[in-house]
Amino acid sequence: MNGTVGASGLILNEPLLWEKGSKGRRGMSMVAAEVPNAPVDADLCDEGPDFPDLSEIDVVRHYTRLSQWNFGVDSGMYPLGSCTMKYNPKLNDRLAATPEIACVHPMLDDACSQGALRIMFELQEFLAAITGLDAVSLQPSAGAQGELAGMLIFAAWFESRGERRTKILIPDTAHGTNPASAALCGFTPVPLKSGADGRLAVDTVAAVMDGETAGIMLTNPNTLGIFESNIRAIAAVVHAGGGLVYGDGANLNAIMGIADARKCGIDVMHLNLHKTFSTPHGGGGPGAGPVCVVKALEPFLPAPRVMRDEGGYRLAAGGAESIGRLHAFHGNFSVLVRAWSYIRSMGPEDLRQASRLAVLNANYLKARLQGTLHLPYGQPSLHECVFSDLLQHGAGITTLDIAKRLIDYGYHPPTIYFPLVVPGAIMIEPTETECRDDLDQFVAALQAVVQEARDNPELLRQAPVRTKLRRLDETRAARHPCLRG
């Protein structure tokens, strides 16, 4: 394993917070009391929680050590399909921390907060421009909540027309949040089989579209990285049947400035700012999932939204048809600022170039990995490609083993076992921020792992060995859950 990214290093152990500290230690200065103790009803009071007492240095060492057990995009390549783990620009973090906007309270009069409202308004406009759609709400806290907003908009649209439709068509390549969001709104998901070429056929949709179907949820390009080239015809079938088309925008990174969501026939779409628009993943959030709609659906958007008139920017309450509020306040503002900053930093040419290079990188990996891993779908793919472990079955090696051994080589593994249509799927999305040399090194690592699968498969089954911990017993965690200390 000479010359690989992965190496061994000194990693320090660190106990749980309540296994350290000493009663009375302080990690935070307290202001001296300037006013007397006021009387309080003892019946309502209690002792407060059993928290450890730690000094400032206890806390600093604890979290510094924990961070060193982690791997981020800043550490190395993270080719997770459908996650778009691109570089998170530091300027965005700095601007989001600008004191005047980081401290502002959401319930003050609009006149006090024109700057913050301007950032939100501009972001609404930018996202409409990038998707080709007409109106945007920045309220949803994440992609899944954006989908929920979309499904609520569907339900409200039909209610406004005096109709009640109960079904939603969802292709078998869809992300799990799609049927979950549909079900939350009382729709029954109807699964659709994708064709042998990885795309949804018009006939498949036409066969099931009826007066009880509210519409279809599509991801484009889909989770195989393949552009659903029948999308306009599919949208036409759904529209002709009185339904609506929902676009899951998780894969927007493939098509910024290249495909137009509205021309594809999409009526409602959510975006993932923590994917396409570079906001950090934070180990699982916070993200943001703005929802964009065609003009006819604008009245149904969650409220409030930012509007602009001669008086300046203001938060406008929704009309009677709005699906209502989804966020306690206006949306995940600190995430929104980062996305605004990203779009302002990139501009029209470089946003488009980002998509072009994302697609170049994925196709380069696809070409270089031919023969190393099995490619189930031969169709052209865009920003991500899906392989499987079929060629490794003979050695008794699975996708999981390949992924775990890649960790020893210094990479976060690609997405595994998704989409469900490919058994043993390995979904690779490099994004545009990886350079050619790093891609070549990744290819070399994967090829080395595949070679090990032939020569010494036990190395894969035992992997990872260079991490702080080896494989963890997930069965035990599920059978005997210990969820707290």
Added chain:
Amino acid sequence: MKELSELDFPETVRYTEDHEWAAVDGEIVRIGVSDYAQDQLGDIVYVEMPEIGDIFEKGDEFGTLESVKAVSEIYMPVGGEVVAVNEALVDTPEMINQDPYGAWIVEIRVTDVGEYDELMSAEDYIEMLRG
């Protein structure tokens, strides 16, 4: 996962397409899942069971089996009223992996014994799995 030849399919019980087994004793039918089912699911971590007194029809979903990464619904081979659930599975769900035909899940007072006769024999079930 094992080959078919390595799995057990006793002839003393009957089988469904969804991989449940059923064993009749007068009015009462005991239900569990086949060796094939537990092998496919992997380590079972949790069993969701109905309550005593619940009434189901043949084909109704009456519970789920959870492994770490998957959930499988279980369906009634025959219709009837639940008269017993196997409480031991709450603490040791892995019994289903270790002894799929001993670790029954529910006992039903069957409404129509004819439904039991319609179920597959071991031979037919193995045929189905092969095909």
Added chain:
Amino acid sequence: MRYLPHTPEEIREMLAVIGRNDIDDLFASIPADCRFDGAIPVPTAMTEWQLGALMRDIAATMTVGPDHCVLVGAGRYHHHIPEIVRSLAGRSEFLTSYTPYQPEMAQGTLQGIFEYQTLTARLLGLDVANASLYDGASALAEGLLMGLRVARHGRRVAVSMAVHPHYREVVRSYLRPTGYEIIELPFGPDGRTDLSPLQGVDGLAAVAIQSPNFFGVVEDLKEAADPVHAAGALLVAAFTEPLAFGLYRNPGRCGADIACGEGQSLGLPVSFGGAALGMFACRGEYVRSMPGRLVGETVDLEGRRGFVLTLSTREQHIRREKATSNICSNQGLCALTTAIYMASLGGSGLRQLARHNYDLSEYLKAGLVAAGAELVFSGPTFNEFVLRFAGDFAPVRQRLQDRGIVAGIDIGGCSPPHAGCYLFCVTEKVTKKDLDTVISEVRA
């Protein structure tokens, strides 16, 4: 562009490997009638210093700045955030990492969240807490939906009208497609919820009471638990200011079955209302119905302690349409940030800080009442309270704002019966001098 590393030569070489002449060829699968027309209509790219200058201009238009004394809470609180919280939470290994699906290389996040779950469960007095939901409002909606799942034959929920108005709006949005009924519970002159409308109601699955509530009043949750349970429902305790549990009895010890609310007070900046943190905890027997991610303890192949995401079969990526929720992301970094804050504060610190907030708030309350204001609700409060003034308070408030103090907000906008009533919040960031200034302006 500094985020796009490819040189023209590299692009040529990569295309040669792929066997194409131009990057455009890679998009051949996109039909002409789906194509974007022209350039994306967004402004030209700005350099780092141009964008910095733009942000300075934008910041200059904000009239209430970091040096103002802002006596406003209403669901979002100005607390002091220790420097180490910012610097530790900003470490790029935490900030730029993904959801910990590969646990061997994510033990930092996993142990950090396990610690967060523990501190949250202890703070709220319940058996188990999840890895967080989006915010307090959606957490309340999820809590009520969970109550409906647990109570198999439930068809309705009750929500106190003293719950934050925005939270009630979000609950309505989430429940609308389900057809479940929402009963609204009024409050009395003491500002506390009146449970009498629950008499004789059947099919009741859950009752939501916020404490301290939107008016700052501390509800008697212990008293409420019995009638709620007698009606066969779960008690769902909501909150927007968790610091209160450093002084007042936590929801679990009051008999709540589910506690759900906003964690922003514990180390997150006010930031115009987001990002936020939905804290969520429940009794152990309900854990399998709980939404959201969970981190659990286990061991690795060599028997060493480690942490993994667990009980995933409740979640969307496995259960799909039968999931307990559609939630995918949590608020990972926000949860970690509040854990760092709770670790910095410690048990002693939390009790002292809560007491400090209470004393300062009582001082302002007493001072303003002595200066002629009327306390609208008689119930006990934590760090917020509602006042009505004899004359028009608006000009006084404007004078104070000119002096750098935002004196409460008129809650008539979100609670119409209380037009002209002002909700004040006092935290440890406020000095006695500021409070005396407010009192003297009101007296004048």
